[in-house]
Amino acid sequence: MTKIIPLAEVTDAVRGGVISIGNFDGVHRGHAALIGKAREMADRVAGPVVGVVLDPHPAAILRPDRVPPKLTWIERRAELLSQINTDFLVVVPTNQAFLNLSAADFFESLVKKTLAAKGIVEGPNFFFGRGREGNIETLQTLCDQSEIDLVVADSSIDSDAMISSTRIRQQLEAGNIEAAVHMLGHPHQIRGRVVRGDGRGTGIGFPTANLSEIDVLVPAAGVYGGYAIHDGHRYRAAIHIGPNPTFNDRSDRKVEVHVMDYTGDLYDQMLLVDFVSRVRDIARFDSVEALVAQLQLDIASVQSSLGQSSLGKIETAKSENNTNFK
Numbered sequence: 001m002t003k004i005i006p007l008a009e010v011t012d013a014v015r016g017g018v019i020s021i022g023n024f025d026g027v028h029r030g031h032a033a034l035i036g037k038a039r040e041m042a043d044r045v046a047g048p049v050v051g052v053v054l055d056p057h058p059a060a061i062l063r064p065d066r067v068p069p070k071l072t073w074i075e076r077r078a079e080l081l082s083q084i085n086t087d088f089l090v091v092v093p094t095n096q097a098f099l100n101l102s103a104a105d106f107f108e109s110l111v112k113k114t115l116a117a118k119g120i121v122e123g124p125n126f127f128f129g130r131g132r133e134g135n136i137e138t139l140q141t142l143c144d145q146s147e148i149d150l151v152v153a154d155s156s157i158d159s160d161a162m163i164s165s166t167r168i169r170q171q172l173e174a175g176n177i178e179a180a181v182h183m184l185g186h187p188h189q190i191r192g193r194v195v196r197g198d199g200r201g202t203g204i205g206f207p208t209a210n211l212s213e214i215d216v217l218v219p220a221a222g223v224y225g226g227y228a229i230h231d232g233h234r235y236r237a238a239i240h241i242g243p244n245p246t247f248n249d250r251s252d253r254k255v256e257v258h259v260m261d262y263t264g265d266l267y268d269q270m271l272l273v274d275f276v277s278r279v280r281d282i283a284r285f286d287s288v289e290a291l292v293a294q295l296q297l298d299i300a301s302v303q304s305s306l307g308q309s310s311l312g313k314i315e316t317a318k319s320e321n322n323t324n325f326k
């Protein structure tokens with residue numbers, strides 16, 4: 001498991017490695033390519049692979065009115081980074097003083113003094129220091145002066161454009177789950193606490209866990225297929241996002257999860273939900289019977305899109321990190 005290390009708690013085990021500084025939001029295929037390069041270099045210098053993330057996102061301090069919704073919370077990032085062989089995730093608490101550091105001071109204090117990096121891997125569009133004054137050329141000069149290896153990795157491309165957290169957000173906000181998942185290389189995951197809804201679901205044969213306190217990007221309104229992860233188990237799930245027009249309910253951000261092959265009480269518990277595919281738009285049905293008939297089709301469609309390999313309960317590595325709200 002990738003160990004999360006607050007900047008103030010960096011130890012010798014973390015120092016002397018190959019670092020990659022970024023936001024790592026989503027830990028998408030572009031990030032995986034960077035970490036892959038870092039791994040190669042780290043094996044050569046016999047040091048750890050260290051992801052370095054600024055949390056919160058600098059935008060939260062610089063332009064709080066325009067902060068993009070997160071794709072991932074920090075523990076989820078660490079879990080995904082772990083799957084691609086990252087040893088540590090150093091979390092820099094973003095504050096005005098840190099953002100005011102010149103590029104040279106940023107390099108001196110973070111890269112050299114605190115992390116004693118032997119190598120650094122970045123994409124071609126890396127900027128650092130006050131007002132983004134440092135770029136890849138600046139970084140190359142600073143690395144040369146300090147005999148630190150720099151690898152500038154090519155951008156990872158999908159559909160003729162660079163894979164980025166921004167593009168993934170746009171696809172999720174448009175409901176294009178498959179396109180987002182393709183760029184991510186894994187499902188988009190949200191987490192939330194199960195609260196009481198209108199108490200209708202059980203009566204129509206489709207109980208739905210209603211999620212609140214979701215702290216990452218919620219995809220566009222629609223019906224989706226994916227997985228619900230609860231208490232170390234993964235179940236197939238049909239997810240409804242948006243209003244319930246059939247019942248004249250116009251609240252636009254309801255997130256309701258019907259967990260397949262599950263019975264039990266989920267109230268007040270944390271649920272993780274993986275989005276894998278889009279099924280359809282939300283519709284208004286003339287009767288409850290018509291809604292139920294459609295829900296049966298939705299379930300069949302989700303089952304077929306998830307494939308037969310995932311029937312029933314599937315054990316997953318339980319991550320305690322994942323369901324603890326910060």
Ligand SMILES: Cc1cc2nc3c(=O)[nH]c(=O)nc-3n(C[C@H](O)[C@H](O)[C@H](O)COP(=O)(O)O)c2cc1C
Nearest residue numbers: 197198199200201208238240244245246258282283
């Ligand atoms: C997979 C799925 C798809 C749904 N699609 C629609 C829909 O298109 N239109 C609609 O009005 N309600 C839809 N519903 C929502 C149901 O109306 C909702 O689950 C029901 O009102 C229960 O709400 P409750 O959990 O607040 O009791 C859908 C629910 C699920 C699980």
Ligand SMILES: Nc1ncnc2c1ncn2[C@@H]1O[C@H](COP(=O)(O)OP(=O)(O)O)[C@@H](O)[C@H]1O
Nearest residue numbers: 196197198199201202207208209259265266267
């Ligand atoms: N298969 C299931 N999927 C979702 N929730 C379930 C399931 N089985 C039992 N439940 C429980 O039932 C509740 C949902 O029932 P529902 O009648 O839709 O009530 P509410 O309107 O309060 O969400 C969930 O919050 C959960 O505690």
